[in-house]
Amino acid sequence: MKQKLNIGLFGFGVVGQGLYEVLQTSPSFDAEISKICVKNKKERSLADHFFCYEADEILNDDSINTVVELIDNADEAYHIVKKALQKGKHVVSANKKMLAENMPEMLQLQKENKVSLLYEASACGSIPIIRNLEEYYDNDLLLSVTGILNGSSNYILSKIFDHNQSYQSALKDAQDLGFAESDPSFDVEGYDSLFKLIILTLHSFGTVIDPKDVLTYGISNISDFDIQYAREKDYKIKLVAQVERLQDKNISLFVLPRFVRKDKYIYSVEDEFNGVVIKGKAYDKQFMFGKGAGAHPTGSAVLSDITALAHNYAYEYKKLNYSGGFNYSKEKAIELYVRYKNSDDLKHFNFESISEEYTGPDNSYKIGLIKISELLKINSKLRELDIFIAITGRTLNY
Incomplete structure (x- = not known):
């Protein structure tokens, strides 16, 4: 009624x-x-x-x-x-x-x-992701939610990889067009994506997580060396937020730059658009795409919520209330690229194993497996170091 x-x-x-x-x-x-x-x-x-x-x-x-x-x-x-x-x-x-x-x-x-x-308008603009996770993906078949959740940082990276602009030039364009604020740190440091991921995690897996406990790193330290490395491998770099189901009713989540191959859905998400990949046991991968910011996309999500209220709709928080939610684990190992100039900076990273490394006159890098828990120990230092980190994506199938 x-x-x-x-x-x-x-x-x-x-x-x-x-x-x-x-x-x-x-x-x-x-x-x-x-x-x-x-x-x-x-x-x-x-x-x-x-x-x-x-x-x-x-x-x-x-x-x-x-x-x-x-x-x-x-x-x-x-x-x-x-x-x-x-x-x-x-x-x-x-x-x-x-x-x-x-x-x-x-x-x-x-x-x-x-x-x-x-609060549909709080995440991904015009993409109706929250209510879909709440209503359609409300069973135990959901495996992961991975996406580009911030239009400002994605616009900047699109200009870098598609139009050969520098980071500073692309950032200025984003600010001039209103996609980024005069202080862009909320977007480019990954915090906007983080807060959206916290909300999506609740509706995906019924888990309430403190944002301060989540590994978050943005794109502000990206260098020409990192961009050239990605191009040589035929990758693009995207700022990606991810929550993934692990064994024994555990989940992991993080916000990190990622090297993305052409065969991945999010490779083609450009400019201020958002894209979310939902992976499940029975339906494999499903992809949602749309404008993630702006007056009309956000307004459409607000209007959708008002319409839902008029029909007495409320979130049931099914995964939380009926299944008890999942546990947040920080022990997953991810394959990480670390570009550095000073070898002392590398000493902060406790790699389990190394798969690739390069030492050059100005820039060097190391790629290897490292646990999220180890990165969280140095989370407060990551932005202070003269480094850039990105997940390689080579061990991921989404």
Whole structure:
């Protein structure tokens, strides 16, 4: 049975405005935005009476039964979403950092207050990955979820490998086009992909993981030497997030650059697009592809969640609630490429075995097996060293 949604909207940027316009022209369900909370007064496309400047004007309004949160600040988003749930309001959020860092509390608040928190827009933009993992891949046949989850870093790498641009030139283009912020570290250091991976892991394997416990390394240290090495091997480098099922109901996960061969689905994911490969026992590999960022892709995911709320939809968290979830293991060994200039930097890496190495006048590299647990021991140092690391992908079949 449908319910009427009276919406309080937080944020009226590009996505918020687009959402408002879409709702005005969509007769398929009964929903309207009655109040919009913004930070500052300025000339806007709507009349002043639509806007308020204090969060409590929406949160304390009993006539508003749904909150849509579309702001950038994760701390402010946390307080808004928490209070809305406590007030018995349904919530749609796009803030992947807030969700990933506070997921245990978000799960408890939904349960205690018998309300729904939906967040399809928090991961992969227009790709309906969360609800598919929740509803379609809700059995024990799922083996792995691997993907390019950040459009900004993928745009930069596409310009490097397809247009022979330098990292700095490609980064500047991404910033000029609005794909990357003036401080791009959230994207290029892998944190955006990490927070999305945390959310996907919950819906894939029913496991809630602290982002601080996950190996995460981005592309900011990539050099011409690394790019040339990839080209000589006929690879591209992609920033890849992965969660994989291991033996005995364990999983591993990480965010790392990866050398990708032409026969892999994600090889052809270019520019600001995202691509996700879902691998299972019975169906082998399935691939989902689409724009991962931007006003319309994100807005479409927000609208999808609002539509679902109108039909009383809520995540069941089936893997967590009915199967108990999987255990997070850090003992998987991965084959890692480490490019270095100073041999002292290499001493931080406790390889189990070496499969390839090269020593040159300016740059050297070593490839070998190393456990994720060993890399996590030096996780805080990785960005300080004059190195670049990437998973080779040679031992992976997805």
